[in-house]
Amino acid sequence: MRTCNICNSPEKIELERMYREGKTIKSIEQYCREHNYNFTYGMLYYHFKNHLIRDNDTIPIPTNLINRLINNLEICDRKISEMINSNQIEPNILIRYISEIRHTVVELRNLLKEYNVKETKPESIFNMILSLMHDLPEEWIKKFQERYLKWRENPNLSPIYY
Known part of the structure; x- marks a missing residue:
């Protein structure tokens, strides 16, 4: 490469x-x-x-950062899938992966805000994560939804308090 x-x-x-x-x-x-x-x-x-995405030819966004964040989501998805497929679900590790997904979403949102990119679908990232979680137990998906809603109410609150 x-x-x-x-x-x-x-x-x-x-x-x-x-x-x-x-x-x-x-x-x-x-x-x-x-x-x-x-x-x-x-x-x-x-x-x-x-390495630059241009919005109206004025606002460059570092694509390497976007790619790194997307790669992070893909790694978490792969690790969660492997855990589920092996039937060796370790709740603490799974929670760490889900937390990492949430942190990555926050970083993506901050990047979009920093570069003044307007979202066309405000819930698109949330829905993407939900679709990645389709194999997880329903109670974990509900917990993620609850935490996401709490975060939407107060995005500056540390994830520790969710």
């Missing part, structure tokens, strides 16, 4: 700011040459095309 040199560089924020401000990739490449940043036009194009 190809790694992106710009994603891993301290100049990333500066270059993305320039791009958001409407600078062309060619002018950003020139700026990089002037400041001895070793980034070519192709590298800049690749980064801006593949």
Whole structure:
């Protein structure tokens, strides 16, 4: 898998700011040459095309962060499924996975808020998690729903108090 040199560089924020401000990739490449940043036009194009999602061409969202959060949800789903399929359900471990799912949802919501992304379906993440939990015992699903509703009432409350 190809790694992106710009994603891993301290100049990333500066270059993305320039791009958001409407600078062309060619002018950003020139700026990089002037400041001895070793980034070519192709590298800049690749980064801006593949690692930024644009909303109305003004608000970039770091796709690597979104992918990491989605990967986290997938790992939790896989671990829960493995536990259920092996008939070795350990409630404390399961609760940790469910808690991690909830924390990931909070991080996704914070990311959406930080980048001022408007949700088209406010409950879509909640419904996605419910669909991932379809194999769990009904009482655990109800507990998750209760905790989610409490969180919706007060999202700043620590999950410990749910």
